[in-house]
Amino acid sequence: MIVADRKPVEEIIEQIKDHDNILILGCNECVTVCEAGGKKEVGVLASALRMHAMKAGRDVKIDEVTLERQCDHEYLEEIRDRIDQYDAVVSLACGVGVQFMAEKYHDMPIYPGVNTTFLGATEKRGLWTERCQACGSCILARTGGICPVARCAKRLLNGPCGGSSKGSCEINREVDCAWQLIIDRLKALGKLDEYEEICPIKDWSTDRAGGPRKVVREDVQL
Amino acid sequence: MRLNYPTDIRIVRVPCTGKVDLLHLLRAFEKGADGVYVVGCMEGDCHFNSGNLRARKRVEQAQAILDTIGIGSQRVQMYNLSSGEGPLFAQYATEMHTRILELGPNPIRAGRREAA
Amino acid sequence: MNVKTPSRLEKVLAAGQLAVTSECGPPRGSDPEVIINKANLIKDYVDAVNITDNQTSVTRMCSLAACIRLKQMGLDPVLQMVTRDRNRIALQSDILGAASFDISNILCLSGDHQSFGDNPQGQNVHDLDSIQLIQTVRLMRDEGKFLGGDDIKRPPQMFVGAAANPFADPFEIRVSRLAKKVKAGAEFIQTQCIYNLDKFEEWMKGVRERGLHEKVYILAGMTPMKSAGMAKYMKNRVPGMDVPDEVVKRLAGTPKEKQAEEGVKMCIEDILRLKEVEGVAGFHIMAIEWEQIVPEIVKEAGLYPRPDAA
Structure with missing residues (x-):
């Protein structure tokens, strides 16, 4: 939401x-x-x-x-x-x-x-956390269902950076390192070998960089 | 036990202080109350587990808002006591009464007179 | 290995000699003498000099301008470039600008988060990440192409480097991460400051098992401790830094006026130990605002004189 x-x-x-x-x-x-x-x-x-x-x-x-x-x-x-x-x-x-x-x-x-x-979720009453930045081109399939765009402070598509420490982000120990989460998930899925695939340079034109976005669905328009 | 406490306090009974909403507290002030205090059971002794803890949070929320709009957080207060502590009930009533007398009337009443 | 660029650093490494690099932080002002003076302190003791790019996100003179100063002094600068502050247009443009001055080394980094610096309210860019920047430089150099696909007239001739932190978490992917950087096209690596030699050697073992040391030159990062206070600060406050208790204890057990001397001694001992590690191709000595100590470390570690690779 x-x-x-x-x-x-x-x-x-x-x-x-x-x-x-x-x-x-x-x-x-x-x-x-x-x-x-x-x-x-x-x-x-x-x-x-x-x-x-x-x-x-x-x-x-x-x-x-x-x-x-x-x-x-x-x-x-x-x-x-x-x-x-x-x-x-x-x-x-x-x-x-x-x-x-x-x-x-x-x-x-x-x-x-x-x-x-x-865009986030209710972790518990009084605690809402970010999950998505609506970049317009979802990469969650390759990152174990955890989004580095929304959850890595440097939105690294090929992380983690050298600041990842004991599961925390370098900016704040209270913030999870998204790439630690991704790696933990890939491991749980038995897909850690996929970590070594380089995530290609992202097309940010579907993000805010491309200007105001719209979704047009002629198939549902009357 | 016939204890005296100030007569200008109006008691609103609720099944549990957890029933007291932030809106109830604010509305009381909006209607002109000079002070509001909530008397709940001892923390940890709530029959509904966390009713009195919720009440405390709501009192704190009301305090923050009353400070912001210049009415003052001292006018709203949370107290806790157990059902056998009649003297303490009277003591809290007197304490709150004295505090409100020192603070004077709810400033929105003065404002309302001016507007009228 | 063949030499692909005019880089002096690459020549030294390709000749199989232990390379020595160091770094200079540009000033927080426009006085060129600062960077020239720092470079003069170390120029005869190193093969190449990194110029940091607004390190710790504190605004400074740009890396490119400072690199040009070094180039004009006849040194071999390493242009550090972070993806934090520039999008792909600016990155490619600055690479061409550097190439126009024949700057022939680049170190591709993501950069510290801006919250550490003097403009924590600023945006960060991260249009690319460090691995994608490596790919970009290699594309520009090897294919002579821009990311947009157009041809580059006179492509940049740059020896491409990256950083590695063997001590950051999760440790289990730290070798994989190096493999990823090698796959992207990194030709040399400068590591995070090494104080936990055992852990570094464990990482190097993993590196050798995958044969990565034969695909990339690994320069071990060394930073002499100036005091016990600095060691404690690095241990507790710098994310991704691994300073064992023994290091702190040894410095703390030394009288205050002798701690810097002890720190230098420890740094030299570490270099002597790491020289023997298979796959270590050289050393990157980062004497933070202490450039004058570099000659002593290089000499005492048996890394002087530097080869004539011009």
Whole structure:
């Protein structure tokens, strides 16, 4: 899923300081699972913002809505009939949702309420870690199902570097060396001999280097 | 045992402090409460294993938010005691009451009056 | 082995002599005298001089410019190039630039992570990795082609090197990793600083078992310890460094004012021992900000005078 982290309340307060009718808009998908932008977080943020405004003696209306998704037209349409009541929206969706909102409601100021961080997994409650960088050309078949692009600090396709130490990355002992994990996996799969195959130079044009990407599927388009 | 404790404390009963949500704590302040404290069982003695530990985390989350928006983290507090400790309950109530009196009213009430 | 490039280092190695290389870190400023002075301290005692490429990710004068200075002094520089800071366009371009000054050695590295340096907020590039950079230089030299497929007019003539760290984890693939670098086209190897000689010899045994020592020249990396403090720091703080307790103890047991002298003595003893190891083709002496000690080490280790391979 897309993992996001809450933006500091101070930053959001600063962003919305000139608005009096604000909608806090949550998303029921990834940001709910990572406890950054679901209904609950919408409630907490809205409450904090209301109290902040009250304390300053300002009469600010702050409403709460959480949509099923903010990255699909049909769900964003659900607020069309009430969006005009507001003069700003704080979206707690990932960067995709924030932008989709901005595109759909062209003259409505939209502020991000979270920092979108990575594509990752829930290791346990309160711990989310990165797994994928969406490079657009998956090499997991050759690396034992562990991605060096996302998990090696130098994204080495032919690692490990000389800084791998007792399973840890040179940048931080808390970070696993991706290549140690890859080698452990190849060993478990009985495929350690494949380690010596040189991974060829990667075509990064499917990564962000190639500019904004799109997937076009004419076979499913109507 | 007839113990006295301050009369302007309103008790909200919950089946377990694990039921107390961050939103409940914030809403209380939003509605004008001057202070909120949560009294749970002793840590390690929760009938539901971790209810009081969850409550402590939520109190800490509330403290962080109240500090950020200028209401102050001292207005919300977690206490733990066992069911036989009536005197301690009264002592905590007095302690919190005294603290809130020193802090004065919830600043959002003053703000609200200004806006009105 | 045939000589494929004008590199002096390659000539010495091909002649079967133990080679000696050293390195100079460029200054954190634009004064060329710094690098010239360092080079003058060691030039008669080494066959080639590495110029580091923003080592530990601290911004310095570029390796290429410093290499050109050495070349103009008549030395044989080894251009260190990390994949951290440049994409494939810049790497190939800098290789051509170096070749235009007839710099004839390159050491292909991935580079320390930028979080260690003076710009931890910076991006890293890693468009290629060190093994792919080796392949790139060999493609440019041997096929006269760019990665994009076009022909290169006057291809670079570079002797291609890589680093190896026999002490990093996982140890079990450290020989395989060398094999991979050889397969990619590495012709010489400079190793991480060796303090754990037993472990290095174990690695060399694995290297010989696969015959890799006959396919690549292995220069053993040596760094004299200046103090017990330095030994402790390298032991505990530098990732991938293996400093046995005996090394720390021996230095710590020496009076402070004599520790540098002891460190040099240990370095010389180590070289004398490693000279006897089959497959060790020479030594890469990295006296970090202590270049003036290199002549003494080279002389005392019986590696002086250097052969005339011009």
